Amino acid sequence: MTVRRTLHFAVAGREHELAANRVRDYADAPGGIQADLRVSKVRPRVVPVPYGSRPSTCPVRAWSAWKEAAGLDDPDGYAWRRLHSRWHTVMDGGLQPESIGDVITRAGQRAGIEIRFTGHSPRRGLATSSRLKGHDQIVIAKQGGWAPHSKVLAGYLEVVDQWEDNALLGVL
Structure with a gap:
């Protein structure tokens, strides 16, 4: 489910934040979409997600494609749905937070990555990648829902x- 992973990274979402999302929580906006993360460990937040520079990894394009392919026309329906294990059809029920982490772990294993990815990896990945592009810690904290001077975020950025x-x- 590439679309969920790209949005998971883009909003630096926690597993439970994505599991709780409904279709209505992703609204079209002129520059992309607004992701409304209503259920949060710290506090609810609305995260702007711009179009990506590469269509193959763009979370906005991926969301639109998933929404259409899965027939997500009920605004109160879960945004992230389970697939039937045998028929691979989209089911009405949403994913559990643990399932979101399991999907990421399995994807990392299938890709042959030696580091064990978890449901937390997209959060850390956004923080690290954003810092490498020169973004300020306050901007990164706002995107990912960290407190402005979070020790956890500072630890990610220290790397x-x-x-x-x-x-x-x-000097040298």
């Missing part, structure tokens, strides 16, 4: 910053 913001740059 990137140890080379970019190193006291020895220009």
Whole structure:
């Protein structure tokens, strides 16, 4: 389910935030979509998700394709649905938070990645990737629903910053 993974990354969502989402929680906007994450560990938030530069990894295009292919026309229906294990048809019930993490773990294993991916990996991935592109910690925190000066977020960014913001740059 590539669409869920791309949106999971784009909103830096927690597993339970995505599991609770309904179709109505993804609204079209001029620059992409607005993802309304109403159920949250910290506080609800609306996350702007712009169109991606590559159609193959664009979360907005992927959401539109999933919505159409799955026939998601009930605004109160779950946005992320289970597939029937034998017939691979879209079912009415939504995914459980644990299932979201399991899907990511299995996808990482199938890809042969040595690091064990979990449901938390898209959050950490967004923080790290965003920092590598030069985005400020406050902007990253807002996108991912972290507190502005979160120690957890700072720990993720430290991995990137140890080379970019190193006291020895220009000294040696």
